Amino acid sequence: MHVEGLNNAVNSTTVVAVLIATVAFAAIFTIPGQYADSQDKVKPGMTLGQANVARKAAFLVFFIFDSVALFISLAVVVVQTSVVVIVSKAKKELMAYINKLMWLACVLISVAYLAISYIVIGSNHKWLAVGVTIIGAVIMAATLGTMSYWVIKHRIEDSNLRSIRKSSMGSRSRSLSASVLSDTDIMNNEYKKMYAL
Known part of the structure; x- marks a missing residue:
């Protein structure tokens, strides 16, 4: 997939x-x-x-x-x-x-x-061009800002999952605690995430 x-x-x-x-x-x-x-x-x-x-x-x-x-x-x-x-x-x-x-x-x-x-x-209706510029700038800034937020959020979550995986692989105990997920939970969470490029 x-x-x-x-x-x-x-x-x-x-x-x-x-x-x-x-x-x-x-x-x-x-x-x-x-x-x-x-x-x-x-x-x-x-x-x-x-x-x-x-x-x-x-x-x-x-x-x-x-x-x-x-x-x-x-x-x-x-x-x-x-x-x-x-x-x-x-x-x-x-x-x-x-x-x-x-x-x-x-x-x-x-x-x-x-x-x-x-x-x-033209010079007679510059207010219209200024209005379009403001609307376009807001739309582009909102779109790129939202996309950047999701990319950064995804990378932080991915980094956290990797660190949890490393810590759970390092410890030989297979007991589940509130702070450490099992290997299958980590794998399931990883494949459920949307990949933001």
Whole structure:
């Protein structure tokens, strides 16, 4: 069951990485605003084919964050499709790193979206872009904070179970006390836990 769960996580992460890479790639080429498409429409200091919003700070934030999210997602896809991990412990460690990268890609693509919203909304309705930024920041912070809490809680519980197992293995008495669990209880508890990567 544990191996099947890891394999499902690998497949799901690969699909999400491809989706993020697709969205990030498409977003760079569907920039809002106009392009200078003929020589007579080129503004001073700009080149033919350059987006009119290319010099705005919000666009620079969008471009950098969107590009980094794109390349992180592509790196995850390459690793997931190229590296074959047989050992369950190594696969779990790989998934832990991959999940952190996917969290980062999600945060970056969210910041890129918020940055481009300031351009799309325009200067007349900046309050709307600020409102969306606040809502997005609260949702992302709450999600990442909750996930981090569960990961840390799981690791503390896992560490406690390991120390209980070591102490019960070290003592040769098989009597149950209130503070020490039996080997079968430890194993059952370990497999009932959700693995947070």
